[in-house]
Amino acid sequence: MNLSQLELLRIMQESDFNLSKAAEKMHIVQSAVSRQLQMLERELGSPLFERRGKKLLGMTPLGARIMEEVAVIHCAKKNIQTLALDFLDCNQGVLHIATTHTQAKYFLPVPIHRFKEKYPGVKIYMVQASPEQLIDQLHSRKADIAICTEKVDEDANLVVKNCYEWGHAAIMPKGHPLCEGEITLARLASYPILTYNLGFTGRSNIENAFNNVGLSIDITLAATDTDVIKTYVRWGMGVGLIASMAFEPLAETDLVIRDLSHLISRSVTKVAYLKNHYLPQYSQHFIDGLLLAAQEMQA
């Protein structure tokens, strides 16, 4: 057994159990892959791949169980490499951030800008995705850290740190009836609603607030990002329910914002990373910077 054979197992899984694809990713020829897998199976004494004829279809139960250990080994191996690079030059490297639209646009610009000034040698890659996808990205080590509000607490393999707390707000065009008088859930529910997609930016809290008092809302439009919501609110399609930090008073003088903190329970945006995944020092500093920026924002 050796590391490249185990790596091969991983690649095979990522390549639909197709030898040719796996070979390409490993930069060797197909026959070499075939041989290595056979040798590994012979060494372990049992087949690891389910086959029909010669075609590989998937892992056997044994193979699947072994893949868990392979994942552990892969992670540790990567850690060793990161560790060594970090030790060589802790001001150089790559940082993969996975986050949602709201965080990328309304929270991250300041901390990322500061970080870039301090660590010009670190390349930042940002991926934007849904909360579920973010977590997948962490697990597949495509992202080093994820910043989001939802889903992240449920995973025991993640280290999760609270960043900042925020609430929702309603936005509407100037002159809309809701601009005046006390805002209630009932009044809100009487208008068409524009808000985030399921699983995004505290959408579940919005849902719950109305459900808890037996109101149902008519969601005319659901989007992953606030800008789309604003656009359609401007077109008079209804009332927008957005994260309050996603409203920029200076730029959006045609809209009115009304706070809903007393009606919809507040959310917490968190930063998360894999427990077993070694983060280079600059990444740890980046997280520190996030927490600091979050504190400043709260104050």
Place this chain on the structure above:
Amino acid sequence: MNLSQLELLRIMQESDFNLSKAAEKMHIVQSAVSRQLQMLERELGSPLFERRGKKLLGMTPLGARIMEEVAVIHCAKKNIQTLALDFLDCNQGVLHIATTHTQAKYFLPVPIHRFKEKYPGVKIYMVQASPEQLIDQLHSRKADIAICTEKVDEDANLVVKNCYEWGHAAIMPKGHPLCEGEITLARLASYPILTYNLGFTGRSNIENAFNNVGLSIDITLAATDTDVIKTYVRWGMGVGLIASMAFEPLAETDLVIRDLSHLISRSVTKVAYLKNHYLPQYSQHFIDGLLLAAQEMQA
């Protein structure tokens, strides 16, 4: 980087950083070890070993950190091998049990005998040691499971299952004053005491019982095993405080036993194994058997 280089790192640490010893354990010549370590260090870009001149003295901070990952990899690799063997023939293999004298003599005979009947193909090795040593044995993978009463709860890397609960008892020769009348801590404390070594078989509970009421005891003799205590009790050296299951009424008619459950808080014997360490099926069955035997004993 490859598995044998990482294995080499482990072996080096176990060999006082002596190339010759490490080479012997790896069944290769010294020069090969030297080269492999150099190649690894070159690949990672930093020295992993602290050196004075040419002599290797220990790990650098980087090296030490990397060793943590190496341990993870080693564990996962062993798991893969165990997994494959277990799958090939789940009735064959080796089971290393680490335990204390008391458990080995008074609890384990029944479950081990039963296990041997069901799994004649499994070789059982038993190591007897102190609770601290047991845990070390688990970590160094010299033992698969540990059975003992103390220390085992403090380690987050262990899976711990409660086996059975038991209390202490006092033993004394027939005719001793303590054979008659109500037993109290004060009465006990007025005699020389013979009991277990610190860290063994609920010794701390004994300590606490007397300390809590402000009594101090004169421990004439401390031993790791009950038989030594009994021997000296027979010689009239004092009162023995032992685990009550360590008294065999039929065989020891010259001694009197008096229960102390109401005076000294009861202990729980547990079975523990490493969280990340894969146990073959027969080992899991062995643990089931332990728990069963423990239940029967309680009833």
Place this chain on the structure above:
DNA sequence: TAAGGTTACGGCGATCGTAACGATC
């Protein structure tokens, strides 16, 4: 028949062992 997988064979490179050398106590 094209695509995927296996088998056979020749060549290259990684790693080993022998052995001589250097350093350190």
Place this chain on the structure above:
DNA sequence: GATCGTTACGATCGCCGTAACCTTA
């Protein structure tokens, strides 16, 4: 000078790539 580590060199063995072959959609 004995022990320990490094360096040099030749030999071996493992692994790759080419290519022919088998199997199935």
